[in-house]
Amino acid sequence: MPFLKVQDTIAITSSGGSFSLDVNASTEIYNITGAATMISNVTIAPLGTPVLGLTYVFNYKAVLDITTNSTSITIFGQTLTAAQALNSQVIECSYNGTSWDVDIQSSFDNSNIVSTSNIQNNAITSSKIAAGAISTSSLADDSISTVKLQDDAVTTSKIDDDAVTNDKLNTMTASSVKIGNASGTPTDLALGNGKIPMGNGTSITAVDKGATLVDSYDTLETIVSFEAGEVTAILELYLPYNCTIYKIKASVIKAIAGTDDGTITIVDNFLTTTIATMTIPASSALSTYVTATPNYAYEDISGINAGKISLTTNKTTPGGKVAITIITKRT
Incomplete structure (x- = not known):
């Protein structure tokens, strides 16, 4: 009662x-x-x-x-x-x-009766959660933090195809990529105009895309003439990058006339500085080679295709042609 x-x-x-x-x-x-x-x-x-x-x-x-x-x-x-x-x-x-x-x-009428403080560590295991029991709508914003995930808890097999979409990722810095810094911490690396990510074994930095070609070698090839009507002509070559003019080689492809030597003067047009003067001996036969090693530091100060070098031939008695090979090392 x-x-x-x-x-x-x-x-x-x-x-x-x-x-x-x-x-x-x-x-x-x-x-x-x-x-x-x-x-x-x-x-x-x-x-x-x-x-x-x-x-x-x-x-x-x-x-x-x-x-x-x-x-x-x-x-x-x-x-x-x-x-x-x-x-x-x-x-x-x-x-x-x-x-x-x-x-x-x-009281189970309380909406927050199941709170973190009411659940012992390791109380909820995989076997206690039915398949599909935890949906997106069941999770509050920011409710799953790093401290709630064991190392290697989220594996590829636990993520459905296309499950991680852009709207589920935090906002990143504009024009950036996600990298691991020197401490192994994920961070954004901003990439400015013309920049690419470059690793140094410890961290990743943004470098100018042209920097990837530093220390690489290029060759320029042309033909200069000591023939009548062609001698003293000025031949211009563009060098649209900073470099060291490492070596110059002249190969006789038409025998050089006798009496006097032929000369080739190579000038930096921007600085009006002589890079090298090569002497091709009189009466040089085919396949005669002459080399110069100026180690001249060339800078494309005026911008792409604005800087150039010029080659000028000179010989009193006309006759002969040479092939010129210029080896450059990018800096």
């Missing part, structure tokens, strides 16, 4: 306060009520000498904000969490002969 239990109410206001409950009182249930942003602490404690088995039951129905002003609610020595202070629960306090055992039973 139904029976009556003696009840009393503890109404809590923002001012908080201390509530002492007589251990000899006949009250069986205390209803804790109130809705406020607390500005002072609340303490509920027994008054008197308890006996073994003495039990208090509290129906906590209050909605109390203890976060805003860093206040607290303590019931028989047990301090409620911020979430507990805002939600309904039954609190049972039993005296064990030495101290009070406080049992907080949260």
